[in-house]
Amino acid sequence: MKYIExxxxxxxxxxxxxxxxxxxxxxxxxxxxxxxxxxxALKEASLVQAVILSEDAEVPVQxxxxxxxxxxxxxxxxxxxxxxxxxxxITAVCEQREVTLEDIDPQKLLLIDAxxxxxxxxxxxxxxxxxxxxxxxxxxxxxxxxxxKVIRSTQGSIFHLPVIKSDLSDIIDSLQNRGxxxxxxxxxxxxxxxxxxxxxxxxxxxxNEGQGVAKQLLSKTTQNxxxxxxxxxxxxxxxxxxxxLLYHLRK
Amino acid sequence: MKYIExxxxxxxxxxxxxxxxxxxxxxxxxxxxxxxxxxxALKEASLVQAVILSEDAEVPVQxxxxxxxxxxxxxxxxxxxxxxxxxxxITAVCEQREVTLEDIDPQKLLLIDAxxxxxxxxxxxxxxxxxxxxxxxxxxxxxxxxxxKVIRSTQGSIFHLPVIKSDLSDIIDSLQNRGxxxxxxxxxxxxxxxxxxxxxxxxxxxxNEGQGVAKQLLSKTTQNxxxxxxxxxxxxxxxxxxxxLLYHLRK
Numbered sequence: 001m002k003y004i005e006x007x008x009x010x011x012x013x014x015x016x017x018x019x020x021x022x023x024x025x026x027x028x029x030x031x032x033x034x035x036x037x038x039x040x041a042l043k044e045a046s047l048v049q050a051v052i053l054s055e056d057a058e059v060p061v062q063x064x065x066x067x068x069x070x071x072x073x074x075x076x077x078x079x080x081x082x083x084x085x086x087x088x089x090i091t092a093v094c095e096q097r098e099v100t101l102e103d104i105d106p107q108k109l110l111l112i113d114a115x116x117x118x119x120x121x122x123x124x125x126x127x128x129x130x131x132x133x134x135x136x137x138x139x140x141x142x143x144x145x146x147x148x149k150v151i152r153s154t155q156g157s158i159f160h161l162p163v164i165k166s167d168l169s170d171i172i173d174s175l176q177n178r179g180x181x182x183x184x185x186x187x188x189x190x191x192x193x194x195x196x197x198x199x200x201x202x203x204x205x206x207x208n209e210g211q212g213v214a215k216q217l218l219s220k221t222t223q224n225x226x227x228x229x230x231x232x233x234x235x236x237x238x239x240x241x242x243x244x245l246l247y248h249l250r251k
Numbered sequence: 252m253k254y255i256e257x258x259x260x261x262x263x264x265x266x267x268x269x270x271x272x273x274x275x276x277x278x279x280x281x282x283x284x285x286x287x288x289x290x291x292a293l294k295e296a297s298l299v300q301a302v303i304l305s306e307d308a309e310v311p312v313q314x315x316x317x318x319x320x321x322x323x324x325x326x327x328x329x330x331x332x333x334x335x336x337x338x339x340x341i342t343a344v345c346e347q348r349e350v351t352l353e354d355i356d357p358q359k360l361l362l363i364d365a366x367x368x369x370x371x372x373x374x375x376x377x378x379x380x381x382x383x384x385x386x387x388x389x390x391x392x393x394x395x396x397x398x399x400k401v402i403r404s405t406q407g408s409i410f411h412l413p414v415i416k417s418d419l420s421d422i423i424d425s426l427q428n429r430g431x432x433x434x435x436x437x438x439x440x441x442x443x444x445x446x447x448x449x450x451x452x453x454x455x456x457x458x459n460e461g462q463g464v465a466k467q468l469l470s471k472t473t474q475n476x477x478x479x480x481x482x483x484x485x486x487x488x489x490x491x492x493x494x495x496l497l498y499h500l501r502k
Contacts, residue, residue: 119370123488123491126484126487126488127484127487127488127491128482129482129483129484130478130480130481130482130484130486130487131481131482132481132482133482155484155485155486156484156485157482157483157484160482160483160484161482161483227381227498229381230381230382230383230501231379231380231381231382231383231384231408231411231412232380232408232411232412233377233378233380233381233406233407233408233411234406234407235381235406236377236378236381236494237374237377237378237490239488239490239491240374240378240490240491240494241494243487243491243492243494243495244494244495244498247478247495247499248498250481
């Protein structure tokens with residue numbers, strides 16, 4: 001049994017760096033924490049590289065650990081590599097996946113422009129998964145999908161659904177060339193979402209919490225939609241808007 | 252011009268206590284922070300009792316401050332009465348409103364059972380406002396609606412929409428006696444929400460993040476609904492589910 005006692009161990013120092021976006025980008029790895037997330041990640045082949053467990057933790061029987069490095073560690077180690085105040089006794093090192101749109105030929109997509117709040121990004125990935133969306137595309141200015149807060153908010157959907165960082169302008173062109181309508185969200189030059197029929201293939205484009213979708217992208221969409229506001233609130237949370245629209249559009 | 256220099260001033264100590272639920276319940280008051288929230292609160296008559304401003308803050312011209320006590324204060328004072336790390340230079344003391352269902356005769360309601368996360372409660376109040384819901388009813392076990400995090404997430408909707416703490420079992424009886432259908436949310440003994448026609452009057456009942464709506468309440472509803480999950484996620488965030496259902500049900 002491998003055991004690491006000190007937070008000063010070189011491997012621990014390497015893992016700890018994965019809490020920064022810079023190191024995640026450099027290595028193509030990221031950390032996940034907690035029994036539920038690790039269980040979800042283990043369901044996907046060759047995603048988890050190593051599982052680090054508190055010395056007093058028990059491995060749940062349903063965990064599929066064949067071929068995966070398992071390391072026990074002192075609580076100080078788990079604390080050092082956690083971004084939460086109360087570490088849950090289990091962390092795993094995962095591999096980012098390189099997926100391109102060509103690999104998956106998606107029929108239903110969610111495109112996200114410059115949404116900065118990690119909770120919003122994570123909740124939208126979870127909602128897209130629930131709604132049967134094939135891929136989520138993150139444009140410039142979005143929170144890093146491998147940020148621990150994003151991963152927690154996805155509740156594991158990030159392991160099941162391709163999440164691709166890309167240039168949204170190029171993606172919109174490519175989808176329209178393939179005959180897939182792209183629906184933007186906007187307050188001006190837009191139609192009420194209820195006027196749009198359900199469709200087999202579509203991309204929904206949502207945007208920044210304060211600014212909405214960039215104008216330059218809105219000008220390229222097939223059609224822009226709005227959700228009517230019947231009361232006094234000025235707008236909906238972007239995650240809520242995405243949920244309403246994805247479930248409305250999908251057939 | 253009133254000016255308070257020290258965080259040890261007795262009024263400051265009183266305000267600071269309003270960051271606790273106990274004191275809010277005792278006094279019927281609560282604090283709000285930030286220019287946007289204060290502006291929204293000032294639109295409602297006799298809601299704001301006092302506005303506390305940083306000595307270097309400027310009062311926006313659109314603020315309606317007639318009849319409202321305005322106090323300038325040192326930054327230490329604003330910091331003492333803030334729940335955030337970087338206070339925004341303006342805080343107001345507000346009055347909780349005593350509203351009963353009889354006062355408002357609502358036709359569209361959102362009932363919330365034991366939702367604990369302040370962000371979820373706040374986002375649902377904001378979404379209910381957007382969807383033209385007449386009142387939000389919070390049952391036992393919900394986060395306090397006057398918690399600063401709830402208020403921030405409502406983006407001001409808490410000032411515009413009646414939010415009532417009550418016994419949900421009694422409310423369901425009373426609504427059904429008035430002929431208003433109550434739709435619960437559940438995974439078992441439920442129909443897909445898309446099977447339900449839009450209606451003029453309804454109450455939607457959503458529940459706790461982990462447990463869902465209490466069984467005892469689900470057994471009393473007119474009908475229970477579920478949102479189909481087409482992907483691999485196990486569930487939707489409760490706020491997202493509420494958004495999808497409120498916009499689907501409302502006519």
